[in-house]
Amino acid sequence: MSGEGPVPQAIRKLTPGRLVIASxxxxxxxxxxxxxxxxxxxxxxxxELDLPEPEETGTTFVANAELKAMQAADLSGLPALADDSGLCVEALGGDPGIFSARWAGPSKDFAVAMQLVEDKLAAIEPAPGRDAHFICALALAWPDGHVEWFEGRVDGVLVWPPRGDHGFGYDAMFLANGETETFGEMDPAKKHAMSHRADAFGQLVKAVF
Structure with missing residues (x-):
């Protein structure tokens, strides 16, 4: 944080050991x-711990990440890290947004989800812009109910047809600004260095480690 104002409360540090990934x-x-x-x-x-998937009832990425992290920490007795992330398409008013996984249906078929995004864009006249961004909210929760959260973002445009079979979700149709490869074509190490998840993780690592 920059600028004048009250000193923010110290962020709780995470000690080495087991951490539940609530996903x-x-x-x-x-x-x-x-x-x-x-x-x-x-x-x-x-x-791996056989924890149930909570119903994501939050209205923001942060709220859903907190909900997942807090349930996993409570049930496991361990610190838990949850991620809620999704694709936000400007011409679709920010959709699919927090519903990104749900657009893939019960079978989690993201080929279906990507086609749905493309069909909705194709139905708009005149042809809209294809600007989009990924958001990743990370929530780190402890069994006593303490939570820290961080939010990352990467901007780009959507391509069609999808390209590449690396990554997951909507990666194959997302071309980050300044890049020539979609996240689906990109070497995973390169994606890890620049993605919305990497942005949020950079903030988390700086804060809690």
């Missing part, structure tokens, strides 16, 4: 493990 999405868990690996943290996923 049942294998792609998301893989990315978070890669980002946490060098930090002395032993990530264990909610699926």
């Amino acid at each position: 049942h999405n294998p792609g998301k868990v893989r990315e978070i493990r890669a980002l946490l690996g060098p930090l002395g943290i032993e990530p264990v996923s909610a699926a």
Whole structure:
């Protein structure tokens, strides 16, 4: 934080050890493990601990991330990290936004979700702009109910047809500003260095480690 004003309350630090990744999405868990690996943290996923997936009733990315992290911390007795992220398309009023995973349907088929985004854009006349951004909200919760949160963002445009089979979700149709490869074509290490998740993780690491 910059500027004058009251000194912010000290952010709670995270000590090395086990940390629950409050997600049942294998792609998301893989990315978070890669980002946490060098930090002395032993990530264990909610699926490995057999924790239930909570209903995401929040109206913002931060609210949903907090909800998931707090439930996982409460049920496991361990600190828990949750991510709520999604694609926001300007011409669609910010949709799919917090409903990004739900657009993929019960089978989590993101080919269906990407087609739905494209169909909705194609139905707008005159042809709209294709600006979009990914948001990632991270919430880190402790069993006593304390929560820290961080939000990252990356801007770009949507391409069609989708390109590349790396990544997950909407990655294959998202071209970050200044890049020639979609997140689906990009080497995962390069994506990890510049994505919305990397932005939020950079803030988290700086704050709590």
